[in-house]
Amino acid sequence: MSDTPASPPPDIDLPPVPDLELTVILTHSPGGQEHVFALVSRSGQLVESTLPDPAAAIAAVGRFGERIFFPEPGPPKLCTQQYGGPQVAVVTGTFNGRPVNSRFSLTDGCEIARWRALSPLLGGVAGSTGAI
Numbered sequence: 001m002s003d004t005p006a007s008p009p010p011d012i013d014l015p016p017v018p019d020l021e022l023t024v025i026l027t028h029s030p031g032g033q034e035h036v037f038a039l040v041s042r043s044g045q046l047v048e049s050t051l052p053d054p055a056a057a058i059a060a061v062g063r064f065g066e067r068i069f070f071p072e073p074g075p076p077k078l079c080t081q082q083y084g085g086p087q088v089a090v091v092t093g094t095f096n097g098r099p100v101n102s103r104f105s106l107t108d109g110c111e112i113a114r115w116r117a118l119s120p121l122l123g124g125v126a127g128s129t130g131a132i
Contacts, residue, residue: 060117070098089104094109
């Protein structure tokens with residue numbers, strides 16, 4: 001048995017590593033203390049980060065960032081009416097040169113799914129899988 005990690009099959013397209021310059025402002029409750037995190041990546045190289053796991057954050061943003069930061073118009077979504085907590089995160093900066101100004105919360109099932117997809121960037125939530 002080999003100890004080397006398996007490479008993805010050649011027919012799976014992985015998203016390119018994005019150029020990022022993101023700031024995350026996280027609050028755990030309304031009026032609570034703000035926690036500020038930075039993530040900067042250029043040409044696939046980490047430039048700056050104050051996140052606990054910048055590699056996971058870059059991978060999550062590379063995989064989900066395009067459709068979360070810049071959603072395509074479509075029919076309204078049906079979201080479960082569940083409450084995940086009072087946390088709010090605001091992400092600003094740039095993603096591949098495009099301006100980002102996104103707000104995340106845990107107010108319903110759709111918002112919880114968005115948060116979980118970017119949990120390495122925003123902070124984990126109970127039961128987080130990173131899938132949306």
